[in-house]
Amino acid sequence: MRGTLMIQGTTSDAGKSTVVAGLCRLLARDGISVAPFKPQNMALNSAVTADGGEIGRAQALQAFAAGLQPHTDMNPVLLKPSSDIGAQVIIHGHARFDLDARAYHDYKPVAMQAVLASHQRLRARHDVVLVEGAGSPAEVNLRDRDIANMGFAERVDCPVVLVADIDRGGVFAHLVGTLACLSESERGRIKGFLINRFRGDLSLLQPGLDWLEQQTGKPVFGVLPYLHGLQLDAEDAIATQTGSVSAAGERLRVVVPVLPRISNHTDFDALRANPQVDLRFVGPGTAIPPADLIVLPGSKSVRADLAFLREHGWERALLRHLRYGGKVIGICGGMQMLGRRIDDPHGLEGAPGTSAGLGLLEMETVLQPHKQLRQVQGVLSLPGEEAGAPVQGYEIHMGVTTGPALARPPLRLQGEDPDGRPDGALSEDGQILATYVHGLFDHPEASAALLRWCGQVQASGIDLAASRDRSLHQLADTIAAHVDVAAMLAPLQQERSGISAKAR
DSSP states (O other), X not given: OOEEEEEEESSTTSSHHHHHHHXXXXXXXXXXXXXXXXXXXXXXXXXXXXXXXXXXXXXXXXXXXXXXXXXXXXXXXXXXXXXXXXXXXXXXTEEEEEEEHHHHHHHHHHHHHHHHHHHHHHHHHOSEEEEEOOSOTTOGGGOTTOOSSHHHHHHHTOOEEEEEEGGGSOHHHHHHHHHHHSOHHHHHHEEEEEEEXXXXXXXXXXXXXXXHHHHHSOOEEEEEEOOOSOOOOOSSSOOOOOOXXXXXXXXXXXXXXXXXXXXXXXXXXXXXXXXXXXXXXXXXXXXXXXXXXXXXXXXXXXXXXXHHHHHTTHHHHHHHHHHTTOEEEEETHHHHHHSSEEEETTOTTSSSEEEEOOOSSSOEEEEEEEEEEXXXXXXXXXXXXXXXXXXXXXXXXXXXXXXXXXXXXXXXXXXXXXXXXXXXXXXXXXXXXXXXXXXXXXSHHHHHHHHHHTTOTTOOOOOHHHHHHHHHHHHHHHHHHHBOHHHHTGGGOSSXXXXXXXXX
Protein backbone atom coordinates (compact mmCIF):
# COMPACT_ATOMS: atom_id res chain seq x y z
CA MET A 1 0.00 0.00 0.00
CA ARG A 2 1.33 3.38 -1.00
CA GLY A 3 -0.30 6.71 -1.62
CA THR A 4 -2.62 9.39 -0.29
CA LEU A 5 -6.30 9.04 0.61
CA MET A 6 -8.42 12.04 1.58
CA ILE A 7 -11.40 11.95 3.95
CA GLN A 8 -13.81 14.82 3.29
CA GLY A 9 -17.13 15.57 4.97
CA THR A 10 -20.47 16.90 3.83
CA THR A 11 -20.44 19.29 6.81
CA SER A 12 -18.23 20.42 9.65
CA ASP A 13 -18.21 17.86 12.47
CA ALA A 14 -19.31 15.06 10.16
CA GLY A 15 -16.68 12.82 11.72
CA LYS A 16 -13.64 13.37 9.49
CA SER A 17 -11.22 13.70 12.41
CA THR A 18 -12.37 10.52 14.14
CA VAL A 19 -12.44 8.50 10.92
CA VAL A 20 -8.85 9.50 10.12
CA ALA A 21 -7.78 8.76 13.70
CA GLY A 22 -9.45 5.34 13.59
CA LEU A 23 -7.91 4.48 10.23
CA CYS A 24 -4.48 5.61 11.46
CA ARG A 25 -4.73 3.25 14.41
CA LEU A 26 -6.09 0.40 12.25
CA LEU A 27 -3.29 0.64 9.68
CA ALA A 28 -0.59 1.20 12.31
CA ARG A 29 -1.75 -1.94 14.10
CA ASP A 30 -1.24 -3.80 10.82
CA GLY A 31 2.34 -2.57 10.62
CA ILE A 32 1.71 -0.05 7.85
CA SER A 33 3.63 3.23 8.03
CA VAL A 34 0.84 5.82 8.06
CA ALA A 35 0.77 9.54 8.81
CA PRO A 36 -2.13 12.00 9.25
CA PHE A 37 -2.32 15.25 7.32
CA LYS A 38 -4.64 18.24 7.30
CA PRO A 39 -3.68 20.93 4.78
CA GLN A 40 -5.55 23.73 6.54
CA ASN A 41 -7.17 23.75 9.95
CA MET A 42 -9.10 26.48 11.73
CA ALA A 43 -9.14 25.89 15.47
CA LEU A 44 -8.20 27.39 18.81
CA ASN A 45 -7.30 23.95 20.17
CA SER A 46 -3.69 23.35 19.28
CA ALA A 47 -0.81 21.14 20.36
CA VAL A 48 2.93 21.72 20.55
CA THR A 49 4.97 19.43 18.31
CA ALA A 50 8.27 17.67 18.84
CA ASP A 51 9.89 20.05 16.34
CA GLY A 52 8.82 23.11 18.33
CA GLY A 53 5.76 24.33 16.46
CA GLU A 54 1.99 24.11 16.87
CA ILE A 55 -0.65 22.20 14.95
CA GLY A 56 -4.34 21.44 15.35
CA ARG A 57 -5.18 19.24 18.31
CA ALA A 58 -6.96 16.71 16.08
CA GLN A 59 -3.79 16.09 14.07
CA ALA A 60 -1.81 15.52 17.28
CA LEU A 61 -4.41 12.89 18.26
CA GLN A 62 -4.15 11.28 14.82
CA ALA A 63 -0.37 11.18 15.14
CA PHE A 64 -0.76 9.43 18.50
CA ALA A 65 -3.12 6.95 16.80
CA ALA A 66 -0.48 6.27 14.14
CA GLY A 67 2.25 5.78 16.76
CA LEU A 68 4.05 8.99 15.78
CA GLN A 69 5.21 12.17 17.47
CA PRO A 70 3.17 15.17 16.24
CA HIS A 71 5.03 17.16 13.59
CA THR A 72 4.32 20.52 11.98
CA ASP A 73 4.15 18.85 8.54
CA MET A 74 0.94 17.14 9.66
CA ASN A 75 -0.90 20.49 9.68
CA PRO A 76 1.11 23.04 7.69
CA VAL A 77 -1.54 25.79 7.81
CA LEU A 78 -3.33 26.55 11.08
CA LEU A 79 -5.72 29.48 11.43
CA LYS A 80 -6.47 30.66 14.97
CA PRO A 81 -9.46 33.05 14.88
CA SER A 82 -8.96 36.33 16.72
CA SER A 83 -12.28 37.84 15.57
CA ASP A 84 -15.26 36.92 13.41
CA ILE A 85 -13.37 37.98 10.26
CA GLY A 86 -9.69 37.67 11.21
CA ALA A 87 -7.21 35.04 12.31
CA GLN A 88 -3.60 34.46 13.21
CA VAL A 89 -1.99 32.56 10.33
CA ILE A 90 0.43 29.83 11.40
CA ILE A 91 2.62 28.27 8.71
CA HIS A 92 4.69 25.18 9.47
CA GLY A 93 4.03 25.62 13.18
CA HIS A 94 4.91 29.30 13.59
CA ALA A 95 2.78 32.46 13.56
CA ARG A 96 3.45 34.62 10.52
CA PHE A 97 0.83 37.38 10.70
CA ASP A 98 -2.82 38.22 11.32
CA LEU A 99 -5.05 38.49 8.26
CA ASP A 100 -8.71 39.18 7.63
CA ALA A 101 -10.70 36.78 5.49
CA ARG A 102 -10.15 38.65 2.21
CA ALA A 103 -6.40 39.04 2.75
CA TYR A 104 -6.06 35.36 3.63
CA HIS A 105 -7.97 34.34 0.49
CA ASP A 106 -5.41 36.31 -1.52
CA TYR A 107 -2.58 34.60 0.40
CA LYS A 108 -3.80 31.05 -0.29
CA PRO A 109 -1.56 30.41 -3.34
CA VAL A 110 1.44 31.00 -1.08
CA ALA A 111 -0.07 28.81 1.64
CA MET A 112 -0.62 26.05 -0.93
CA GLN A 113 3.13 25.86 -1.50
CA ALA A 114 3.62 25.18 2.22
CA VAL A 115 0.89 22.53 2.05
CA LEU A 116 2.43 20.77 -0.94
CA ALA A 117 5.92 20.83 0.60
CA SER A 118 4.68 19.22 3.82
CA HIS A 119 2.68 16.59 1.95
CA GLN A 120 5.71 15.71 -0.16
CA ARG A 121 7.87 15.24 2.95
CA LEU A 122 5.26 13.01 4.59
CA ARG A 123 4.93 10.91 1.43
CA ALA A 124 8.68 10.42 1.39
CA ARG A 125 8.68 9.19 5.01
CA HIS A 126 5.50 7.07 5.07
CA ASP A 127 3.72 4.54 2.89
CA VAL A 128 0.25 6.00 3.42
CA VAL A 129 -0.87 9.56 4.11
CA LEU A 130 -4.45 9.96 5.37
CA VAL A 131 -5.70 13.47 4.71
CA GLU A 132 -8.52 15.20 6.56
CA GLY A 133 -10.48 17.85 4.71
CA ALA A 134 -11.92 20.97 6.33
CA GLY A 135 -15.58 21.91 6.45
CA SER A 136 -17.21 20.76 3.22
CA PRO A 137 -16.06 20.56 -0.42
CA ALA A 138 -19.49 21.90 -1.40
CA GLU A 139 -18.54 25.45 -0.37
CA VAL A 140 -18.54 26.67 -3.97
CA ASN A 141 -17.79 30.25 -2.90
CA LEU A 142 -14.36 29.04 -1.72
CA ARG A 143 -13.54 26.83 -4.72
CA ASP A 144 -11.24 29.45 -6.18
CA ARG A 145 -7.83 28.96 -4.53
CA ASP A 146 -9.10 26.14 -2.30
CA ILE A 147 -6.31 24.41 -0.39
CA ALA A 148 -8.37 22.49 2.17
CA ASN A 149 -10.55 20.11 0.16
CA MET A 150 -10.86 19.41 -3.57
CA GLY A 151 -8.28 22.05 -4.46
CA PHE A 152 -5.69 19.98 -2.63
CA ALA A 153 -7.07 16.62 -3.88
CA GLU A 154 -6.93 17.82 -7.49
CA ARG A 155 -3.41 19.19 -7.07
CA VAL A 156 -1.95 15.94 -5.71
CA ASP A 157 -4.34 13.67 -7.66
CA CYS A 158 -5.63 11.64 -4.71
CA PRO A 159 -8.87 9.66 -4.22
CA VAL A 160 -11.53 10.91 -1.76
CA VAL A 161 -14.01 9.25 0.59
CA LEU A 162 -17.00 11.39 1.61
CA VAL A 163 -18.31 11.15 5.21
CA ALA A 164 -21.80 12.24 6.30
CA ASP A 165 -23.35 12.40 9.78
CA ILE A 166 -26.74 10.67 9.82
CA ASP A 167 -27.41 11.87 13.37
CA ARG A 168 -27.94 15.39 11.98
CA GLY A 169 -30.72 14.18 9.66
CA GLY A 170 -30.91 14.59 5.89
CA VAL A 171 -27.92 12.34 5.23
CA PHE A 172 -28.93 11.41 1.67
CA ALA A 173 -29.55 15.04 0.77
CA HIS A 174 -26.16 15.94 2.21
CA LEU A 175 -24.38 13.35 0.09
CA VAL A 176 -26.26 13.85 -3.17
CA GLY A 177 -26.27 17.62 -2.72
CA THR A 178 -22.53 17.69 -2.14
CA LEU A 179 -21.91 15.74 -5.34
CA ALA A 180 -24.17 18.17 -7.23
CA CYS A 181 -22.00 21.10 -6.12
CA LEU A 182 -18.77 19.55 -7.40
CA SER A 183 -17.19 19.69 -10.83
CA GLU A 184 -17.08 16.57 -12.99
CA SER A 185 -13.45 15.84 -12.16
CA GLU A 186 -14.10 16.37 -8.43
CA ARG A 187 -17.09 14.00 -8.49
CA GLY A 188 -14.91 11.39 -10.18
CA ARG A 189 -12.41 11.68 -7.35
CA ILE A 190 -14.98 10.49 -4.76
CA LYS A 191 -14.69 6.71 -4.61
CA GLY A 192 -17.53 6.14 -2.15
CA PHE A 193 -19.27 7.12 1.07
CA LEU A 194 -19.10 6.54 4.81
CA ILE A 195 -22.18 7.18 6.93
CA ASN A 196 -21.36 8.09 10.51
CA ARG A 197 -23.17 8.06 13.89
CA PHE A 198 -26.02 5.68 13.02
CA ARG A 199 -28.44 4.55 15.72
CA GLY A 200 -31.11 1.95 15.06
CA ASP A 201 -31.85 -1.07 12.89
CA LEU A 202 -29.55 -1.14 9.87
CA SER A 203 -32.10 -3.12 7.84
CA LEU A 204 -34.39 -0.07 7.92
CA LEU A 205 -31.60 2.04 6.45
CA GLN A 206 -30.71 -0.45 3.69
CA PRO A 207 -33.31 0.75 1.12
CA GLY A 208 -31.83 4.23 1.42
CA LEU A 209 -28.31 2.89 0.92
CA ASP A 210 -29.43 0.99 -2.19
CA TRP A 211 -31.11 4.15 -3.55
CA LEU A 212 -27.97 6.20 -2.87
CA GLU A 213 -25.75 3.77 -4.75
CA GLN A 214 -28.17 3.65 -7.69
CA GLN A 215 -28.46 7.45 -7.84
CA THR A 216 -24.74 8.17 -7.63
CA GLY A 217 -23.07 5.05 -8.98
CA LYS A 218 -20.79 5.09 -5.94
CA PRO A 219 -20.59 2.50 -3.15
CA VAL A 220 -21.35 2.98 0.52
CA PHE A 221 -18.23 1.57 2.16
CA GLY A 222 -19.88 1.29 5.55
CA VAL A 223 -22.19 2.64 8.24
CA LEU A 224 -20.49 3.47 11.52
CA PRO A 225 -22.59 3.23 14.70
CA TYR A 226 -22.89 6.04 17.21
CA LEU A 227 -20.12 5.45 19.74
CA HIS A 228 -20.66 6.68 23.29
CA GLY A 229 -17.98 7.56 25.81
CA LEU A 230 -14.96 7.95 23.55
CA GLN A 231 -12.17 9.93 25.20
CA LEU A 232 -10.77 11.75 22.17
CA ASP A 233 -9.46 15.30 21.89
CA ALA A 234 -12.02 17.65 20.36
CA GLU A 235 -10.84 19.60 17.33
CA ASP A 236 -12.54 22.81 18.43
CA ALA A 237 -16.12 22.36 19.71
CA ILE A 238 -16.48 22.14 23.47
CA ALA A 239 -17.62 18.71 24.60
CA THR A 240 -20.16 19.37 27.35
CA GLN A 241 -20.69 15.87 28.70
CA THR A 242 -19.67 15.44 32.31
CA GLY A 243 -18.51 12.43 34.25
CA SER A 244 -20.88 9.90 35.78
CA VAL A 245 -21.87 10.14 39.45
CA SER A 246 -19.17 8.79 41.74
CA ALA A 247 -19.99 6.02 44.17
CA ALA A 248 -17.60 7.70 46.60
CA GLY A 249 -20.04 10.50 47.36
CA GLU A 250 -20.51 14.12 46.40
CA ARG A 251 -18.59 15.32 43.38
CA LEU A 252 -16.28 18.31 43.32
CA ARG A 253 -17.98 21.20 41.52
CA VAL A 254 -15.76 22.77 38.85
CA VAL A 255 -16.88 25.70 36.67
CA VAL A 256 -15.18 26.96 33.51
CA PRO A 257 -16.44 30.27 32.03
CA VAL A 258 -16.69 29.91 28.25
CA LEU A 259 -15.02 33.00 26.84
CA PRO A 260 -15.55 34.03 23.19
CA ARG A 261 -11.97 33.10 22.22
CA ILE A 262 -11.44 30.24 24.67
CA SER A 263 -8.48 28.13 23.57
CA ASN A 264 -7.16 24.68 24.42
CA HIS A 265 -10.26 23.64 26.32
CA THR A 266 -8.92 20.09 26.05
CA ASP A 267 -7.20 21.10 29.31
CA PHE A 268 -10.45 19.98 30.97
CA ASP A 269 -10.89 16.57 29.30
CA ALA A 270 -9.43 14.74 32.31
CA LEU A 271 -11.84 16.54 34.65
CA ARG A 272 -14.78 15.87 32.34
CA ALA A 273 -13.97 12.17 32.39
CA ASN A 274 -13.48 11.96 36.17
CA PRO A 275 -16.54 10.56 37.99
CA GLN A 276 -15.53 12.51 41.12
CA VAL A 277 -15.93 15.82 39.27
CA ASP A 278 -19.03 17.74 38.21
CA LEU A 279 -17.57 19.91 35.42
CA ARG A 280 -19.71 22.69 34.02
CA PHE A 281 -18.96 25.05 31.13
CA VAL A 282 -20.84 28.30 31.75
CA GLY A 283 -21.73 30.32 28.67
CA PRO A 284 -22.89 33.90 28.05
CA GLY A 285 -26.04 34.93 29.85
CA THR A 286 -25.57 32.29 32.55
CA ALA A 287 -24.65 33.07 36.14
CA ILE A 288 -21.70 31.22 37.62
CA PRO A 289 -23.17 28.63 40.01
CA PRO A 290 -21.74 27.73 43.42
CA ALA A 291 -18.49 25.83 42.93
CA ASP A 292 -15.45 24.44 44.70
CA LEU A 293 -13.14 25.49 41.85
CA ILE A 294 -13.39 28.07 39.07
CA VAL A 295 -10.87 27.73 36.23
CA LEU A 296 -10.11 30.66 33.95
CA PRO A 297 -9.10 29.00 30.66
CA GLY A 298 -6.68 29.94 27.93
CA SER A 299 -7.69 32.67 25.49
CA LYS A 300 -6.63 33.77 22.01
CA SER A 301 -7.66 37.39 22.83
CA VAL A 302 -6.97 37.89 26.51
CA ARG A 303 -7.86 41.58 26.88
CA ALA A 304 -11.10 41.22 24.89
CA ASP A 305 -12.10 38.09 26.80
CA LEU A 306 -11.34 39.82 30.11
CA ALA A 307 -13.65 42.67 29.10
CA PHE A 308 -16.30 40.07 28.18
CA LEU A 309 -15.89 38.39 31.58
CA ARG A 310 -16.53 41.71 33.30
CA GLU A 311 -19.49 42.64 31.10
CA HIS A 312 -21.24 39.41 32.09
CA GLY A 313 -20.75 39.93 35.83
CA TRP A 314 -18.34 37.03 36.13
CA GLU A 315 -15.67 39.13 37.87
CA ARG A 316 -18.08 39.84 40.73
CA ALA A 317 -18.97 36.15 40.89
CA LEU A 318 -15.28 35.23 41.00
CA LEU A 319 -14.59 37.62 43.90
CA ARG A 320 -17.62 36.32 45.79
CA HIS A 321 -16.40 32.75 45.18
CA LEU A 322 -13.04 33.63 46.75
CA ARG A 323 -14.66 35.34 49.76
CA TYR A 324 -16.48 32.11 50.52
CA GLY A 325 -13.24 30.09 50.39
CA GLY A 326 -13.39 28.71 46.84
CA LYS A 327 -10.29 27.93 44.80
CA VAL A 328 -9.32 29.53 41.47
CA ILE A 329 -6.92 28.34 38.77
CA GLY A 330 -5.83 30.47 35.81
CA ILE A 331 -4.25 28.69 32.86
CA CYS A 332 -2.23 30.65 30.27
CA GLY A 333 -4.52 33.54 29.28
CA GLY A 334 -6.44 32.90 32.49
CA MET A 335 -3.19 33.32 34.42
CA GLN A 336 -2.58 36.67 32.73
CA MET A 337 -6.09 37.85 33.69
CA LEU A 338 -5.36 37.21 37.37
CA GLY A 339 -2.56 39.80 37.45
CA ARG A 340 -2.67 43.56 37.83
CA ARG A 341 -2.18 44.56 34.19
CA ILE A 342 -2.01 43.21 30.62
CA ASP A 343 -0.06 45.32 28.11
CA ASP A 344 -0.28 44.81 24.35
CA PRO A 345 2.09 47.50 23.00
CA HIS A 346 2.36 45.88 19.55
CA GLY A 347 -1.36 45.33 19.00
CA LEU A 348 -0.91 41.56 18.76
CA GLU A 349 -4.47 40.78 19.86
CA GLY A 350 -6.25 43.91 18.69
CA ALA A 351 -5.65 47.62 19.10
CA PRO A 352 -2.48 48.44 21.09
CA GLY A 353 -3.22 49.30 24.70
CA THR A 354 -3.38 48.24 28.32
CA SER A 355 -6.10 46.54 30.34
CA ALA A 356 -6.39 46.36 34.10
CA GLY A 357 -6.30 42.75 35.24
CA LEU A 358 -8.35 41.24 38.04
CA GLY A 359 -5.64 42.28 40.50
CA LEU A 360 -5.69 39.00 42.41
CA LEU A 361 -1.97 38.31 42.00
CA GLU A 362 0.93 40.77 42.09
CA MET A 363 2.18 40.41 38.54
CA GLU A 364 1.94 42.05 35.12
CA THR A 365 2.00 40.64 31.59
CA VAL A 366 3.39 42.18 28.41
CA LEU A 367 2.40 40.52 25.12
CA GLN A 368 5.43 39.97 22.87
CA PRO A 369 5.61 39.01 19.18
CA HIS A 370 7.60 35.83 19.84
CA LYS A 371 5.34 32.95 20.87
CA GLN A 372 6.59 30.50 23.50
CA LEU A 373 6.12 26.95 22.19
CA ARG A 374 7.48 23.99 24.12
CA GLN A 375 6.58 20.64 25.59
CA VAL A 376 7.26 20.53 29.30
CA GLN A 377 7.41 18.18 32.24
CA GLY A 378 8.11 18.79 35.88
CA VAL A 379 6.69 18.69 39.38
CA LEU A 380 3.62 20.32 40.93
CA SER A 381 3.90 21.20 44.64
CA LEU A 382 0.82 22.21 46.61
CA PRO A 383 0.10 23.06 50.27
CA GLY A 384 -0.71 19.97 52.28
CA GLU A 385 0.96 17.57 49.84
CA GLU A 386 3.97 15.71 51.23
CA ALA A 387 5.54 15.14 47.82
CA GLY A 388 5.32 16.82 44.46
CA ALA A 389 3.20 15.33 41.68
CA PRO A 390 4.54 14.81 38.13
CA VAL A 391 3.20 17.13 35.44
CA GLN A 392 3.40 16.80 31.66
CA GLY A 393 2.04 19.38 29.26
CA TYR A 394 2.98 22.22 26.97
CA GLU A 395 3.32 25.99 26.82
CA ILE A 396 1.86 28.09 24.03
CA HIS A 397 1.68 31.81 24.80
CA MET A 398 2.84 35.25 23.65
CA GLY A 399 2.93 36.87 27.08
CA VAL A 400 5.88 37.51 29.38
CA THR A 401 4.76 37.76 33.01
CA THR A 402 6.76 39.35 35.82
CA GLY A 403 6.10 40.36 39.43
CA PRO A 404 6.43 39.40 43.10
CA ALA A 405 3.72 36.73 42.85
CA LEU A 406 6.08 34.58 40.76
CA ALA A 407 8.30 34.14 43.82
CA ARG A 408 5.82 31.43 44.93
CA PRO A 409 5.77 29.06 41.91
CA PRO A 410 3.62 25.93 42.20
CA LEU A 411 5.50 24.20 39.37
CA ARG A 412 9.12 23.40 38.70
CA LEU A 413 9.78 22.40 35.10
CA GLN A 414 12.79 20.61 33.71
CA GLY A 415 15.39 22.97 32.29
CA GLU A 416 18.99 24.11 32.55
CA ASP A 417 18.60 25.05 36.22
CA PRO A 418 19.18 21.92 38.35
CA ASP A 419 16.39 23.08 40.66
CA GLY A 420 14.00 23.34 37.71
CA ARG A 421 12.52 26.31 35.90
CA PRO A 422 9.81 27.96 38.03
CA ASP A 423 6.38 28.41 36.52
CA GLY A 424 3.31 30.24 37.71
CA ALA A 425 2.21 31.64 41.03
CA LEU A 426 0.40 30.53 44.16
CA SER A 427 -1.32 33.16 46.27
CA GLU A 428 -0.22 33.64 49.88
CA ASP A 429 -3.56 32.36 51.20
CA GLY A 430 -3.30 29.27 48.98
CA GLN A 431 -6.60 29.92 47.18
CA ILE A 432 -5.33 30.96 43.74
CA LEU A 433 -3.02 29.06 41.41
CA ALA A 434 -1.75 30.39 38.09
CA THR A 435 0.30 28.59 35.43
CA TYR A 436 1.30 28.78 31.78
CA VAL A 437 1.21 24.97 31.49
CA HIS A 438 -1.58 23.43 29.44
CA GLY A 439 -2.43 19.85 30.36
CA LEU A 440 -2.26 20.58 34.08
CA PHE A 441 -4.87 17.90 34.90
CA ASP A 442 -3.72 15.28 32.38
CA HIS A 443 -1.31 13.34 34.61
CA PRO A 444 -3.38 11.34 37.13
CA GLU A 445 -1.13 12.18 40.11
CA ALA A 446 -1.20 15.92 39.39
CA SER A 447 -4.95 15.81 38.82
CA ALA A 448 -5.53 14.00 42.12
CA ALA A 449 -3.30 16.50 43.99
CA LEU A 450 -5.24 19.43 42.54
CA LEU A 451 -8.58 17.87 43.48
CA ARG A 452 -7.35 17.33 47.05
CA TRP A 453 -6.21 20.97 47.13
CA CYS A 454 -9.80 21.90 46.22
CA GLY A 455 -11.32 19.76 48.98
CA GLN A 456 -11.89 16.31 47.46
CA VAL A 457 -10.16 14.34 50.21
CA GLN A 458 -10.30 10.90 48.56
CA ALA A 459 -9.41 12.22 45.12
CA SER A 460 -8.10 10.05 42.31
CA GLY A 461 -6.97 11.09 38.85
CA ILE A 462 -7.83 9.75 35.40
CA ASP A 463 -5.07 8.37 33.19
CA LEU A 464 -6.11 10.35 30.13
CA ALA A 465 -3.44 8.90 27.85
CA ALA A 466 -4.50 5.32 28.62
CA SER A 467 -8.16 6.23 28.19
CA ARG A 468 -7.39 7.90 24.85
CA ASP A 469 -5.47 4.81 23.73
CA ARG A 470 -8.39 2.51 24.60
CA SER A 471 -10.78 4.77 22.71
CA LEU A 472 -8.59 4.67 19.61
CA HIS A 473 -8.48 0.88 19.69
CA GLN A 474 -12.28 0.83 20.07
CA LEU A 475 -12.62 3.19 17.14
CA ALA A 476 -10.29 1.09 14.97
CA ASP A 477 -12.19 -2.10 15.91
CA THR A 478 -15.48 -0.44 15.00
CA ILE A 479 -14.18 0.65 11.59
CA ALA A 480 -12.83 -2.87 10.93
CA ALA A 481 -16.21 -4.39 11.85
CA HIS A 482 -18.51 -2.00 9.98
CA VAL A 483 -16.53 -0.77 6.98
CA ASP A 484 -15.26 -2.54 3.87
CA VAL A 485 -11.76 -1.28 4.53
CA ALA A 486 -10.19 -3.24 1.70
CA ALA A 487 -12.55 -1.66 -0.86
CA MET A 488 -12.09 1.82 0.58
CA LEU A 489 -8.29 1.55 0.47
CA ALA A 490 -8.20 -0.25 -2.88
CA PRO A 491 -6.74 2.79 -4.72
CA LEU A 492 -3.71 2.58 -2.41
CA GLN A 493 -3.03 -1.12 -2.82
CA GLN A 494 -0.20 -2.39 -4.91
CA GLU A 495 -1.74 -5.83 -4.51
CA ARG A 496 -5.05 -6.89 -3.03
CA SER A 497 -3.09 -9.03 -0.57
CA GLY A 498 -1.60 -5.85 0.91
CA ILE A 499 -4.53 -5.72 3.37
CA SER A 500 -4.19 -8.13 6.24
CA ALA A 501 -6.97 -10.31 7.55
CA LYS A 502 -7.40 -7.96 10.50
CA ALA A 503 -8.11 -4.95 8.26
CA ARG A 504 -10.48 -7.02 6.12
